[in-house]
Each structure stands twice: as structure tokens, then as C-alpha cells.
Amino acid sequence: MPQPTKELIRALAEANGLAIPEERLELVLRQYESFLRSLDQINTLPLPLEAEPAILFGHPSPAATVPGRGGRED
Amino acid sequence: MPTRREFLELSGAALAGMATSNVKTQSPQLPVRTISDAAARISKKQLSPVELTQAVLARVDALNPKIGAYITVAASQAMDAARVAEREIQQGRYRGPLHGIPVAVKDTYYTKGILTTAASPVLKDFVPEFDCAIVERLKSAGAILIGKLNLPEFSFGGYTPGCHNPWDLTRNPGGSSGGSGAALAASMVLGAPGGDTSGSIRNPASTCGVVGLKPTFGLVSRYGVVPISWTLDHLGPMANTVEDTATLLKVIAGPDRRDRFSANVTVRDYPKLLRRSIRGLRVGVMAPAELEGFHRDTTAAFLEAVKVLQGLGAQTREVSFPERMKTAGRAQQVIRICEAAAYHRQFLLTRADQYISDVGRSGPEVSRVRTDVEAGSLLTAAQYLQAQRARALFIEDTHKVYEPLDVLVSPTMPSPAGVTVSPRETFRNWWNLSGFPALSLPCGFSTDPQGLPIGLQVSGKPFDDALVLAVAHAYESATSWHERRPNL
Numbered sequence: 001m002p003q004p005t006k007e008l009i010r011a012l013a014e015a016n017g018l019a020i021p022e023e024r025l026e027l028v029l030r031q032y033e034s035f036l037r038s039l040d041q042i043n044t045l046p047l048p049l050e051a052e053p054a055i056l057f058g059h060p061s062p063a064a065t066v067p068g069r070g071g072r073e074d
Numbered sequence: 075m076p077t078r079r080e081f082l083e084l085s086g087a088a089l090a091g092m093a094t095s096n097v098k099t100q101s102p103q104l105p106v107r108t109i110s111d112a113a114a115r116i117s118k119k120q121l122s123p124v125e126l127t128q129a130v131l132a133r134v135d136a137l138n139p140k141i142g143a144y145i146t147v148a149a150s151q152a153m154d155a156a157r158v159a160e161r162e163i164q165q166g167r168y169r170g171p172l173h174g175i176p177v178a179v180k181d182t183y184y185t186k187g188i189l190t191t192a193a194s195p196v197l198k199d200f201v202p203e204f205d206c207a208i209v210e211r212l213k214s215a216g217a218i219l220i221g222k223l224n225l226p227e228f229s230f231g232g233y234t235p236g237c238h239n240p241w242d243l244t245r246n247p248g249g250s251s252g253g254s255g256a257a258l259a260a261s262m263v264l265g266a267p268g269g270d271t272s273g274s275i276r277n278p279a280s281t282c283g284v285v286g287l288k289p290t291f292g293l294v295s296r297y298g299v300v301p302i303s304w305t306l307d308h309l310g311p312m313a314n315t316v317e318d319t320a321t322l323l324k325v326i327a328g329p330d331r332r333d334r335f336s337a338n339v340t341v342r343d344y345p346k347l348l349r350r351s352i353r354g355l356r357v358g359v360m361a362p363a364e365l366e367g368f369h370r371d372t373t374a375a376f377l378e379a380v381k382v383l384q385g386l387g388a389q390t391r392e393v394s395f396p397e398r399m400k401t402a403g404r405a406q407q408v409i410r411i412c413e414a415a416a417y418h419r420q421f422l423l424t425r426a427d428q429y430i431s432d433v434g435r436s437g438p439e440v441s442r443v444r445t446d447v448e449a450g451s452l453l454t455a456a457q458y459l460q461a462q463r464a465r466a467l468f469i470e471d472t473h474k475v476y477e478p479l480d481v482l483v484s485p486t487m488p489s490p491a492g493v494t495v496s497p498r499e500t501f502r503n504w505w506n507l508s509g510f511p512a513l514s515l516p517c518g519f520s521t522d523p524q525g526l527p528i529g530l531q532v533s534g535k536p537f538d539d540a541l542v543l544a545v546a547h548a549y550e551s552a553t554s555w556h557e558r559r560p561n562l
Binding site: 009012013016017018020023024027028029031032034035038039041042043044045047051052053054055071072073 | 305328340341342343346398401404405407408411422423432433442444445446448449450451452453457459460461462463464465466467469
């Protein structure tokens with residue numbers, strides 16, 4: 001992947017409707033690079049084809065560990 | 075763009091509604107140290123909620139100039155509520171163990187009619203029209219809201235600028251619920267729910283020598299709280315003892331349709347369930363190799379804590395985490411910032427120049443919120459989803475780790491407050507990714523530097539919060555670390 005630049009940051013920001021002032025571009029670039037490094041590490045994981053995102057994750061059978069549901073023990 | 079100091083001065087936030095010049099050399103003492111002590115006396119009409127609230131306000135008045143735990147003190151509202159509580163109790167209408175008890179909440183919690191800034195100039199004038207779910211429940215239980223507690227801007231980070239650790243005022247209380255930890259340690263309040271996205275309840279609990287629980291994801295409603303990350307944020311109780319933590323949890327837990335992730339589970343009688351034997355419980359112990367790079371006092375205190383648990387009859391076994399879980403922190407970072415960027419877009423578009431500036435500044439006290447959310451805004455949906463797919467694997471791994479265990483113990487923080495170390499891993503954000511409950515309680519004090527608190531983390535399976543609390547209570551009952559208080 002090509003090295004990100006301040007120009008890329010400016011272009012991505014504009015495409016997202018954001019205006020990042022010139023004096024902030026270097027800071028944002030460095031942070032963006034940090035996120036890309038994290039993503040590189042995530043991409044080394046052998047994700048099974050069927051792995052689904054955990055956005056709406058729940059815990060298995062909470063009712064099995066907690067007697068009753070939705071009330072209060074007093 | 076304002077600096078943080080300018081923001082705090084401009085907002086007039088510190089000690090709003092109170093005289094700030096009344097700094098006493100001898101701090102006024104509270105008549106009680108814990109919620110349970112106070113509740114026992116209030117219920118018998120031996121202690122007046124009005125007197126207790128006045129005592130807390132006097133102590134806040136005396137100590138906040140040097141601790142910086144509170145952003146806003148709602149003195150007049152607190153006194154009004156205390157008078158109502160007193161009248162109710164006098165009339166025989168005692169509501170329970172939080173009736174008349176002074177509490178304070180992190181300044182991300184919406185509080186009707188009270189400034190809610192999230193420690194950011196972006197929200198410097200924000201006065202919510204309603205209470206968040208936790209404050210609603212605390213008020214229904216008769217608790218007295220003293221004020222709003224300090225944090226890093228928008229809860230970003232483990233350092234709370236302008237706040238000082240009561241054990242050593244030259245050090246920070248950690249974060250992001252740093253004001254909550256500091257206020258409890260300094261006895262400037264008796265209960266202080268906080269927020270935890272990457273360890274932000276457990277970090278200051280450990281660093282300030284108090285108790286903090288990040289409950290199971292979904293157990294406590296997050297409705298009406300300024301978020302960082304919708305799928306990582308947890309809210310939970312902080313207090314000076316495990317029993318007080320359990321008492322708070324019983325009140326604030328429970329289903330809430332206004333929180334999309336709220337779980338429909340029964341709220342257990344957590345205080346009642348504390349008193350059980352841990353004999354024969356299967357306690358996982360973080361393997362020594364996982365503690366590489368930890369401060370030696372932290373490791374020593376942890377190993378001593380394990381011996382205490384063994385002495386109580388726990389069956390311990392060493393646990394190592396699967397190798398791929400060591401990427402969990404990376405997934406947490408990407409998920410957190412993508413969700414935060416979505417929330418902050420409204421502010422980036424309309425008032426970006428109001429964030430605390432980080433241009434030309436460095437150091438832990440410098441807020442980097444604007445930079446983080448600007449950079450996070452440039453990541454793609456596919457990248458976010460890839461991190462969430464990885465998270466699903468970590469959750470699966472975490473279930474496997476806990477399968478042969480009842481609870482798992484580890485040090486909460488790799489070192490005492492402000493001591494720099496280079497750990498291979500830390501043990502906090504895994505529990506945010508997985509949603510499993512995790513609690514920190516005091517397990518010792520450092521010798522070099524002298525006298526800083528060290529925390530033990532007890533974690534468990536989803537919705538086994540009662541067991542986590544019970545194990546912590548058994549340990550606390552066998553030790554006296556929680557009885558120490560800083561000399562202020």
C-alpha cells in the first residue's frame with residue numbers, strides 16, 4: 001500500500017465532507033497511519049470466510065445463568 | 075481553540091455554586107466511610123441525610139481545589155434533595171440502602187438542569203433536559219446527587235487532566251473515570267458510577283485504591299450518557315468497598331428499552347449474594363509469562379493475592395490467552411475510533427475549533443480527541459467491519475478461556491499511578507471487546523515508590539457479576555487494604 005500523505009488526508013477528508021485545516025494535517029496523518037498499522041495486524045488473522053461482525057453481539061443464553069428474566073430479586 | 079485550563083476557567087465549572095476560596099488546612103471529616111455504614115445509621119434515624127450531605131459538601135469545598143475531582147458541584151440541588159430524603163425517612167418512608175446517600179456521576183452522564191460538559195469546550199453550555207437512566211434510578215432510590223466528576227475530554231484516555239491522585243497529589247488518578255476514583259479515595263462522595271470503554275472504571279479504581287466494576291455488557295443501561303463507542307461502552311459502579319459496589323449495582327442494573335443493547339435479564343440481589351464461600355471455586359490465574367514487563371510491586375501484590383484466594387479454598391490454575399487475542403487491542407482501537415468518529419461528526423462539522431487543541435503540544439495531559447476523530451473519520455466501513463469480524467473471534471476465544479473457570483484474576487494495571495513500565499500486554503480492553511464482567515479492588519500498596527495503591531482484577535462469565543462480586547468480597551474480607559485512606 002502506498003505511504004499515506006497529507007494530500008491523501010486532505011482528499012479523504014473532503015470526500016467525507018470534512019475540512020481539516022492545514023496545520024492539523026500532519027497530526028491527523030500520523031494518527032491515520034497508526035490506525036492502518038492496527039488494521040494490518042487485524043488482517044493477519046486467519047478470519048474464516050463465515051466470520052460475521054460482532055456489532056450486535058449478545059451473550060449465549062443469559063437466561064441459563066440468571067433465573068427468570070427482566071425482573072428483580074428482592 | 076481553548077486550552078483545557080482556559081476551558082475550566084471560562085466555564086466556571088469548578089465548584090459551581092460554592093465558595094471556592096474557603097480552603098481549610100484541616101479537612102472536615104465525614105461521619106461515615108461507606109454507603110453501608112451510612113445506610114445502617116440513616117435507616118435507624120441516627121444519621122441525618124441533611125447532615126451527611128452538608129459534611130460531604132464541606133469536604134468537597136475544602137479538598138476540590140487541590141484534588142480537582144469535581145467539574146460541577148450541585149450544592150443547592152443536593153441540599154434540596156437531602157431535605158426531601160430526611161422528611162421521607164422521618165415519616166417512615168425509607169426507600170432502601172441508597173436513601174439519603176451522597177453520590178456523584180461522571181460528567182458524561184446527562185443530569186436534568188445541571189451542566190454536562192464531558193470535560194470539553196464543545197459541550198461547555200450543554201444542560202440536558204432529562205436524566206440518564208442511571209441517574210433516574212439513583213434518584214428513585216433516594217440517592218443525593220452531589221455533582222459531576224472530572225474526566226479527560228470526552229472520556230478519551232487514561233489520564234485525567236487537572237485531577238490529582240489523593241495518595242500522591244503529584245500523580246494522576248488515571249482515567250477516564252479519574253474524578254470518580256479521586257473523589258472516592260478522598261471521601262468526597264460515597265458512590266460514583268463511571269464509564270468503561272477500554273478500562274476506564276478499572277484503571278482509576280486501581281490507581282486510587284477503590285473498587286470499580288465494569289458489569290456485563292447490557293446489564294446497566296447506557297441511555298443518556300455521552301458515548302465514546304456504542305458497542306464498547308459500559309457503565310458501572312465505583313465505591314470504597316465491594317459491598318457498596320454491589321449495592322449500587324442492584325439499583326442501577328436492569329433492562330431499559332431505551333438502550334438498544336440492554337439485556338432482558340433479572341437483576342440479582344447482589345449484596346445478599348456476596349456472602350458465600352469460594353471454597354472449591356475454579357479461579358484462573360494469569361500465567362507469570364503474561365506479566366512480563368509489569369512493575370515488580372504489582373506482580374508481588376498480585377501473587378500474594380492469589381495466595382489469599384488459595385487460602386480461602388479456591389482451586390487455582392494458570393491461564394494463558396490464545397496468541398491471536400493479542401491482536402484484540404488493535405481491533406478495539408479501530409472499533410472504538412470508527413464509532414467515536416460517527417458520533418463526533420456533528421461536532422466536527424459545526425464546532426471543530428472548540429475541541430481542546432493538541433497542535434504543538436505533547437504529553438499525557440494533552441487531549442487528542444479532535445485528531446483521533448478526524449483520523450477515524452477517514453477509515454472505511456469495510457475496515458470497521460473487519461475489526462468487528464475479528465472481535466467475534468476474540469469473543470469466541472474468551473468463552474473458551476473461561477469454560478473451565480468460574481472466575482479469572484489478573485493485575486488491573488501493570489504499575490502503580492504514574493510509574494512507566496513496558497508490559498507485553500495489559501488486561502483491560504479484552505473485557506470491553508467481549509463484554510465479560512471485570513472488577514478491580516485494592517490488593518496492596520507499592521514500596522517503590524512508596525504507598526501507591528495496586529489493584530486486583532476479578533473477571534467472570536457473562537451475567538456472572540454476582541460471582542465476580544462474591545469472590546472480590548471474599549478477598550476483601552480476608553484483607554485490610556480497603557481500610558487504608560490517604561492522609562489529606
